[in-house]
Amino acid sequence: MNILVCVKQVPDTTEIKIDPVTNTLIRAGVPSIVNPYDGYALEVGLRIKDAVGGTVTVLCMGPEQAKEALKTCLAIGADKAWLLTDRLFGGSDTLATSYILSRAVKKLEEEAPFDLILCGKQAIDGDTAQVGPELAEHLGRPQVTCVIELTADGDVVRGKRESDMGYDIIECATPALVTVTKTPFEPRFPTIRSRLAATRAEIPSITAADLDLDLAHCGLKGSPTKVKKTFTPSRNKNVQMLQADSPSAVAAQLLDALRRDNVA
Amino acid sequence: MATLERYLLTDEQKDLQAMVREFADKEIIPRAKEYDLSGEYPKDLVKQAVDMGLTRLSLPKKYGGEAIDNQTYAIVKEELARGDAGFSVTIGACYLGVMPVKLFGNDKQMQKVADCLNSGGLMAFGLTEAAAGSDSASLKTTYVKDGDSYILNGTKTFITNASVASLYTIFATKDPSLGAKGISAFIVEAGTPGLSAGKEEDKMGIRLSNTGEVVLQDVRVPAENLLGEEGQGFKIAMNTLNQTRPTSGAGAIGNAMFAYEYALQYAKERKTFGKPIGKHQAVGFMLADMAIQLEAARQMVNYAARLMDSGIVVPRVFSSAKAFGSDVCMKVVLDAVQIVGGYGYSREYPLEKRLRDAKIYQIFEGTNQIQRVIISGQILA
Numbered sequence: 001m002n003i004l005v006c007v008k009q010v011p012d013t014t015e016i017k018i019d020p021v022t023n024t025l026i027r028a029g030v031p032s033i034v035n036p037y038d039g040y041a042l043e044v045g046l047r048i049k050d051a052v053g054g055t056v057t058v059l060c061m062g063p064e065q066a067k068e069a070l071k072t073c074l075a076i077g078a079d080k081a082w083l084l085t086d087r088l089f090g091g092s093d094t095l096a097t098s099y100i101l102s103r104a105v106k107k108l109e110e111e112a113p114f115d116l117i118l119c120g121k122q123a124i125d126g127d128t129a130q131v132g133p134e135l136a137e138h139l140g141r142p143q144v145t146c147v148i149e150l151t152a153d154g155d156v157v158r159g160k161r162e163s164d165m166g167y168d169i170i171e172c173a174t175p176a177l178v179t180v181t182k183t184p185f186e187p188r189f190p191t192i193r194s195r196l197a198a199t200r201a202e203i204p205s206i207t208a209a210d211l212d213l214d215l216a217h218c219g220l221k222g223s224p225t226k227v228k229k230t231f232t233p234s235r236n237k238n239v240q241m242l243q244a245d246s247p248s249a250v251a252a253q254l255l256d257a258l259r260r261d262n263v264a
Numbered sequence: 265m266a267t268l269e270r271y272l273l274t275d276e277q278k279d280l281q282a283m284v285r286e287f288a289d290k291e292i293i294p295r296a297k298e299y300d301l302s303g304e305y306p307k308d309l310v311k312q313a314v315d316m317g318l319t320r321l322s323l324p325k326k327y328g329g330e331a332i333d334n335q336t337y338a339i340v341k342e343e344l345a346r347g348d349a350g351f352s353v354t355i356g357a358c359y360l361g362v363m364p365v366k367l368f369g370n371d372k373q374m375q376k377v378a379d380c381l382n383s384g385g386l387m388a389f390g391l392t393e394a395a396a397g398s399d400s401a402s403l404k405t406t407y408v409k410d411g412d413s414y415i416l417n418g419t420k421t422f423i424t425n426a427s428v429a430s431l432y433t434i435f436a437t438k439d440p441s442l443g444a445k446g447i448s449a450f451i452v453e454a455g456t457p458g459l460s461a462g463k464e465e466d467k468m469g470i471r472l473s474n475t476g477e478v479v480l481q482d483v484r485v486p487a488e489n490l491l492g493e494e495g496q497g498f499k500i501a502m503n504t505l506n507q508t509r510p511t512s513g514a515g516a517i518g519n520a521m522f523a524y525e526y527a528l529q530y531a532k533e534r535k536t537f538g539k540p541i542g543k544h545q546a547v548g549f550m551l552a553d554m555a556i557q558l559e560a561a562r563q564m565v566n567y568a569a570r571l572m573d574s575g576i577v578v579p580r581v582f583s584s585a586k587a588f589g590s591d592v593c594m595k596v597v598l599d600a601v602q603i604v605g606g607y608g609y610s611r612e613y614p615l616e617k618r619l620r621d622a623k624i625y626q627i628f629e630g631t632n633q634i635q636r637v638i639i640s641g642q643i644l645a
Contacts, residue, residue: 071279075279075283186290189283189286189287189291189312189315189316190283190316191315191316191317192280192283192316192317192318192320192321192330192332193317193330195279195280195283196276196279196280196330198279199275199276199279200276
């Protein structure tokens with residue numbers, strides 16, 4: 001099975017700081033990692049490869065330094081890695097990013113079409129969860145989101161999808177795009193050999209000139225999203241202690257309070 | 265967690281360090297406490313380490329190993345011991361196992377080592393006996409030549425991987441009255457009739473490692489398993505230990521690094537008299553002294569490993585790296601416990617284990633007194 005995993009390099013912190021003036025992320029001084037959900041997607045891809053054979057390619061859009069993330073993926077077990085990079089791509093929102101990615105997929109598919117494209121559910125820096133689904137739309141392929149397990153069987157993939165209600169057991173014809181959320185397993189550790197080979201690997205780049213692109217859909221120009229403000233909502237906790245002589249009296253008080261606040 | 269960052273590493277060294285540190289943080293450290301308390305051998309962790317290639321680090325490339333240099337090995341060893349000292353000793357025994365064959369063995373013997381390590385086996389170095397520790401030339405395990413083989417008899421003590429190794433290097437004497445000159449070294453495969461594991465040690469620290477007796481009762485070893493020549497055994501043992509000492513220092517530093525990082529973090533968070541305790545000079549200076557000593561010990565190990573990689577053998581420097589590294593480890597961990605106070609002394613938290621682990625580094629691979637015998641011998645010669 002020919003598998004593509006799209007990954008993003010993100011700052012290694014759950015407490016991302018935001019520049020109050022530009023409303024963008026402050027990346028200086030923060031070490032970078034492979035977006036954890038993309039790591040799970042890679043592991044899902046590698047498990048499918050282990051089971052049915054094939055190739056796992058990783059693709060990352062980002063600046064030159066994102067090669068480090070791709071090398072991490074190679075160390076973990078990806079067969080090939082491509083960096084999608086160009087100054088013209090700078091400032092792309094999710095729509096522009098997914099458009100550029102879709103053009104890169106088309107370019108890579110000149111060699112061999114991908115049966116399966118895997119993406120992390122979302123990136124931990126932007127948290128939009130839009131790029132995967134949008135990429136599927138640009139490519140006109142079926143999509144399944146928030147999967148935690150996936151196996152391949154001939155022309156279909158089967159898996160378990162996390163939803164608010166529980167789990168959906170899904171089956172989807174390939175070629176398809178699947179986004180992966182936190183799996184019950186961790187991505188495997190590299191071996192010393194694969195780690196050293198990845199460190200020494202040359203990562204090829206794909207630039208705007210290599211692609212059949214409409215530049216009006218790329219970068220800041222192609223990005224309808226405008227971030228007005230990013231902030232952490234303040235949490236106000238108002239606690240009211242209810243007291244009464246019996247549990248049923250407290251329950252009645254609670255019901256009244258909930259009705260008063262239109263909760264019940 | 266704040267650590268003493270390393271500089272001037274190659275990209276490969278940086279990546280290996282990060283990889284082993286992640287393995288330690290995610291896999292070793294979370295499980296070390298339970299194994300330490302039970303004394304159970306961490307089979308699952310060893311399997312992971314084998315799969316990653318950590319037991320084949322020093323094995324030459326043509327035998328399927330990773331052939332990393334000693335400088336890089338020291339970095340990996342430090343990170344493993346930062347994860348857990350005992351676990352790093354289990355892995356380190358393979359490095360110790362490869363060394364005598366690398367130095368004195370032939371192609372066929374190295375292939376035996378490779379077959380062992382490549383199939384997931386571990387190695388053990390059998391020199392020490394109940395009455396022959398520092399004075400290893402007084403060992404009592406004997407061998408006699410019998411046709412195309414040798415027959416070994418005796419008991420080895422305090423052997424790392426005693427009951428889990430697939431391949432042993434055993435030192436035995438033709439005649440105890442000959443002293444160092446009577447000793448020869450043999451490769452002995454697990455499963456050879458007469459070879460068995462004896463009593464397992466219930467140790468104070470490094471409890472994730474398996475340590476015990478190796479018993480040899482009329483163990484018949486083919487002549488091709490003799491390392492070097494007859495009578496070279498003591499030289500083989502001394503040369504081997506000489507070359508593995510610097511990385512023993514690296515292990516000590518790794519154990520101390522964990523304690524240092526833990527105490528540093530604690531000193532930033534724990535408040536007394538209105539400020540973090542690290543801001544009180546008494547504690548801040550303790551941390552500074554820990555940092556100074558760790559930096560010095562690490563540089564000494566790095567220098568010794570670079571000498572080895574350049575083919576320059578300076579026992580004085582190798583012994584210094586081992587002795588200083590382990591003395592620093594003891595002191596740093598002791599101070600870390602002091603900074604963390606009651607929580608440092610409690611079994612609920614990790615530092616008391618680190619203190620128990622620290623002590624071994626001053627004892628094994630040549631006690632620090634023996635290191636001083638080597639150093640004084642060289643400088644007074």
